[in-house]
Amino acid sequence: MRVLHVITGLGIGGAEQQLRLLLRHLPVQGRVVTLTNPGAVAAGIEADGTPVTHLGMTGNRDLGALPRLARVVRQGRYDLVHTHLYRACVYGRAAARIAGVRRIVATEHSLGAHQIEGRPLSAGTRALYLASERLGTSTVAVSPSVARRLADWGVSEARIRVVPNGIETGRFAFDPDARRRTRAALGLPEDAYVVGGVGRLAPGKRFDLLVRAVAAVPEARLLLVGEGGEREGLLRLARRLGAADRVLLTGACEDPPPAGSTGPSLPGLLAAMDVFVSASPDEAFGLAVVEALAAGLPVLYAACPAIEDLPADAAPGARRTGGSVPELAAALRGTGESPPGRLPVPEAARHYDIARSARRLMSLYDQAVHGTPSPVEHHRASVK
Incomplete structure (x- = not known):
């Protein structure tokens, strides 16, 4: 054909x-x-x-x-x-x-x-x-x-x-060596509490909410993977909130990576995170959330049809949060207090x-x- x-x-x-x-x-x-x-x-x-x-x-x-x-x-x-x-x-x-x-x-x-x-x-x-x-x-x-x-x-x-x-589910399996390598390449301490997000840096993705929430949690660092018109605005916001040294924007990440690429891969970047957040209130699917679940990350999300269209027990590590800075900051504090480690890959990740x-x-x-x-x-x- x-x-x-x-x-x-x-x-x-x-x-x-x-x-x-x-x-x-x-x-x-x-x-x-x-x-x-x-x-x-x-x-x-x-x-x-x-x-x-x-x-x-x-x-x-x-x-x-x-x-x-x-x-x-x-x-x-x-x-x-x-x-x-x-x-x-x-x-x-x-x-x-x-x-x-x-x-x-x-x-x-x-x-x-x-x-x-x-x-x-x-x-x-x-x-x-x-x-x-x-x-x-x-x-x-x-x-x-x-x-x-x-x-x-x-x-x-x-x-x-x-x-x-x-997604190619198996590619996102957590690799502790990749976590160490990626954190070292990005200058992230091994014991840092790293909050992550992936997507176009566009207004609808609400990464500004994520910057504000991380700024309100002094022990947290933010790792954003993506590129777009909001990049400079997010960096200005981080500086204004006194959190510039805790906010890292890596730029876009092609996945799968091109042959010969030496930069961090998307599975490696996810391995470097401790919790994943999708703050967008209006999604058609929520692919980044599924990738994060396949990497064994706990997930906080505002809207994600990929999860909401499945039975409640398909993604036990995913939790819906409110759309305000205090609500998200409280959820990040609670996740940061949990014992470190990776969650089992849920049925949702295998389903997709x-x-x-x-x-x-x-x-x-x-x-x-x-x-x-x-x-x-x-x-x-x-x-x-």
Whole structure:
């Protein structure tokens, strides 16, 4: 089967790295087209063996990108087109239809309750999304929560399928040697109490709340992994609160790391932490939380569909916290007083293994192309 993946950009981000992981586990041939920004993840995908084409799109209204993309689809003789992220879904579905491809799957990675891909929802955004959605075969939601949001928007329930995000679970197993090496490389004392967070440094992730909470807990240090427009603002906030020497921002971390990389890996950075915090109040899945659980970390979170959509005992080390600085600071103090050590890997982390997600997606491909899904459970969304 030949599949063309179309994505808005390939800088380091959750949806982008999720696509790379899926490609490593999907038994199909094909190519990736990125509309913009062929960044670090594009290099990683090509290193893994899948070619990447940069379409050179200059903005949301670059309508010339549509015939260019249709030409790529037509020349590749693809059996199916799979789109990822809002702009790629709008342009990719239309281009596939122009090129004569009728089997189109789209994954909705980043639809929150009040935002999509970090931007506020609007009536225009919703209308364009729904108009283009009808050009496709099916829409994949990365969690049952996203499936319910799509149905509430007006997407037909019969067209929604749930294929959760996934991780290479075994890669995140706690390694005490990696903890020592990473702490030494970052200048973190071996006995320091390290609070961690991972994600884009964007307003919606509420890392400012985490900086304020750590500033209120003198024995704690903060390790943030990610890059984005809020970086300088977070550093200024830490200085203003007198906690600059306890706040460390490492920058973005490509995962899996490129060949020959000597910097800390994401599993190594998680190994260096003692507790993980996700302060974002509006998530589509919560992949970083699942990675932290796979690393044996206790987790504090404001919202995480990946956990909330599972039975209560699937992640006993994860605890929901309030959205205020005093509540989070109190939770950090309580976690810091607990005996040190790693928790057993919970069922939630095993449930979201990427190989399982790839099998579900392959089943959807087979149904779209051949009319019969692969012999695995086929997941229609539960949106009631």
